[in-house]
Each structure stands twice: as structure tokens, then as C-alpha cells.
Amino acid sequence: MNAFRFRRAALAVTAAAVLPLTLTACGGDDSSSDSAADKASSSAPADEKSSPAADDSTLADGPFGPACASVPKDGAGSFDGMAQDPVATAASNNPDLSTLVTAVKKAGLVDTLNNAQNITVFAPTNDAFAKIPKADLDKVLADKEMLTSILTYHVVGEKLAPQQLESGTYDTLQKSTLTTKGSGENYTVNDTSKVVCGNVPTANATVHIVDTVLMPKA
8 A cells, every 4th residue: 555655646646747847848948939939929010011122222322304204324324424423514424415415514613513512404405505596505505694684584592303303493503483384204394394314413413404494584
């Protein structure tokens, strides 16, 4: 009897010792599994959130518009090249802006534009100037005061991002205002001049190339 009681007691002690160990082992497996699942679920939303942010940044940056295709792919007149130079110098390296550059030189505004900081230039293309009858254009180019007034009307004293062109009225260096409106990649200035290659960076300015010369308000 004593031997039998001793064996029963020994079995009870062994069972009592093994049971907690078994439960602990099971609990450890569950905790490890839950931890891995938590890590996976917490990392997934972070990845999902980062992708749209990167896409939004990409969409917001860089030149846009149909005329951008004619900008040289490399060299000083390319987008990368223009970004390294102040605005008047950058424009002089773009073949589509040669008439504007000639006008800027005649008005003596090269240093003024190159030394200004954080400006926006609405830059008319050669075709924009070609819309003006030659006799009238020659008259303007020969009149420094009038030419200066017209050219400074194309300059705003702050950098305008595409979003700011959607609807706004801005003071120009000529001391009168111009208005912009539009959305996406379609913007107009004063309802008459279309932005054909916008958001072009230079060292000191943002350039929006336009298809019509802007005329100051009387």
C-alpha cells in the first residue's frame, strides 16, 4: 500500500510539473505567430502610403506641355542645362526664345533678370512674337521705354507653381497685374496667351513659355 501511494504521488507531481511547461510552450508559439502577423500588417499600410506620396511628388515636378518636346534633350538649352543658369542666360540657350532674348538685350534687362531672385517669367516663343505685325514689332524694339514696359509685364516677383496658375491675379514688375486660370496641363494668361511649356526651372526663376505676347493694361 505504501509503495502504491508513493507511485501515485510521484505521478501527480510529474503531471503538475509537465502541464505548465506544455501551456507555456503553446503560448510562446501563439505569441511568436501574433508578433509576426502584427509586423506584417503594420508594414503593409506604410508601404501602401509611401507609393502614392512618391507618385504625387513626381506629378508635381518637372516641365509640362506640348512645346516641351522641342526643347533640346541635352546641352545648355536642355531642361537640365537651363536649370543651371539664371533666367536670361538660360533663355539665350533655348532656340525657341531667341526673339525674346534679343528684346531683353535691347531693353538692357539681362542683368536685372539674371540677378533677381525667385521670380516667374512668362516667356513668349518666337512664334508668339511673329504674331505681331513686323512694322509694329520693329517699332516696339526701337522704343526702349515701351519695350521695357512690355517685357517687365511678363515677370512676376514670385515663383508660381502650376497649382497657382489655376486661378490667380499677380503683380508684375511692370506694376500692373496679370491673371491666370486653368487646370491640369492647360493654363492661360489674361485669357489670350496659352502656356505651351510650363514649369521650366532656371537657377533663379520658374519659366512658363507662352504662345502669345502679353500686353500691359493701359
